[in-house]
Amino acid sequence: MDIIWGNRDDLKTFLKEIGKYPLLKPVEEIELGRRVKRLTAIKDACEGRLDKLDLQRYAETHDLSMSEVEQAVRSGRAAKSRMITGNLRLVISIAKKFQHRGVELLDLVQEGVLGLEKAIDRFDPDKGFRFSTFSYWWIRQAIARLTASNSRAMKLPIHIAGKVSKLERLSVEAKANDAVLPPFPQLAKELEVSVARLHDLIECSKPCVSLDAKGCGSDSTPGDYLESTNADPLALLCNQEDQDAIADVVDSLPPQDRAVFILRWGLAEEKPLSAAKTGELLNISKDEVRVREATTMRLIRERVL
Structure with missing residues (x-):
C-alpha cells in the first residue's frame, strides 16, 4: 500500500485503504512469522545484503538451490508486507493515545509503522505469543520517543520525558474527575522520584513560548513588548x-x-x-x-x- 504523507486528506485515504486488509488469524501470524524469520536469517547471514552474489554464497553454504533462496526472500518480503497491513489498525489505535502532544497524527502513525517493522523482524512465532501482544510495546515505544523528541521546544531525556508524561496524565485525570493532585510526597512516591526531583519535573512540564511566536489574530510577538x-x-x-x-x-x-x-x-x-x-x-x-x-x-x- 503506497501512501504519500503530506496533508489531512491523507489520513482519510489511509483509513480507507487499511479497511481493505483483513485482520490476521493466529494461524496466519505463525505461518507469516516463520517466513519472515527465515528472511531475517538470510539477511543476517548475508550481513544485510541481498544481492545475487550474496544469495548465491548463502545457497552454496546451506546446500540449497538459488531458486529456493530467492523464493524464500520473496516469500519473506510478502509475509512482512502482509503482517504490516494486517496490523495497521493496531498502530492507529496506539497513535491516537498520543494525540495533542505537539505531533500530527499522521506522523505518529508513520513512526508507529516503523516500530511495527521492528517488531516483525524480532517476532518469534514458535514461542506461543500473539503478535499483537508482542508488537504493542515496540509500536508504543517508537511513538513515545517521537513525541518526547518533537513535542517540546527543549528535548528531554527519554526517562525524564516518561515521568513528565505520567505527571501530565495524572493532572488531566484529576481535572476530569474534578479532583486535585495528591500532596507532593504522595505524588513523588507514585512517580518513584524524590520530592526535589518532582519539582524539577513540574518545571519541565511547563510549556515554552517562543518570543517570536505571533498571537492569534495579531502580528505582535512577546518579544515586541520586552x-x-x-x-x-x-x-x-x-x-x-x-x-x-x-x-x-x-x-x-x-x-x-x-x-x-x-x-x-x-x-x-x-x-x-x-x-x-x-x-x-x-x-x-x-x-x-x-x-x-x-x-x-x-x-x-x-x-x-
Whole structure:
C-alpha cells in the first residue's frame, strides 16, 4: 500500500485503504512469522545484503538451490508486507493515545509503522505469543520517543520525558474527575522520584513560548513588548572613549534611522522603547524598526568597534 504523507486528506485515504486488509488469524501470524524469520536469517547471514552474489554464497553454504533462496526472500518480503497491513489498525489505535502532544497524527502513525517493522523482524512465532501482544510495546515505544523528541521546544531525556508524561496524565485525570493532585510526597512516591526531583519535573512540564511566536489574530510577538533592562545600553557596546565616535555615527544617520536608534536605546527617554512602541510613535511597522536598528548597529560595528 503506497501512501504519500503530506496533508489531512491523507489520513482519510489511509483509513480507507487499511479497511481493505483483513485482520490476521493466529494461524496466519505463525505461518507469516516463520517466513519472515527465515528472511531475517538470510539477511543476517548475508550481513544485510541481498544481492545475487550474496544469495548465491548463502545457497552454496546451506546446500540449497538459488531458486529456493530467492523464493524464500520473496516469500519473506510478502509475509512482512502482509503482517504490516494486517496490523495497521493496531498502530492507529496506539497513535491516537498520543494525540495533542505537539505531533500530527499522521506522523505518529508513520513512526508507529516503523516500530511495527521492528517488531516483525524480532517476532518469534514458535514461542506461543500473539503478535499483537508482542508488537504493542515496540509500536508504543517508537511513538513515545517521537513525541518526547518533537513535542517540546527543549528535548528531554527519554526517562525524564516518561515521568513528565505520567505527571501530565495524572493532572488531566484529576481535572476530569474534578479532583486535585495528591500532596507532593504522595505524588513523588507514585512517580518513584524524590520530592526535589518532582519539582524539577513540574518545571519541565511547563510549556515554552517562543518570543517570536505571533498571537492569534495579531502580528505582535512577546518579544515586541520586552524592554531592555540595561540602564545604559551604550556602555555594553563600547568604552567611554568610543562613545563620541558612536555619537558621530548616529548624527550622520538619516532622520528616521536616528530617531529609531534614539528611541530603541532610550537615549532621549528614561527607558528604551519596544519595537512596537517605537513603530507607533514614528508611524512605521515594527519590522521596519528592526531593519533600521540593525542597519545602524552594523554601521557602528564597522566604523567604531
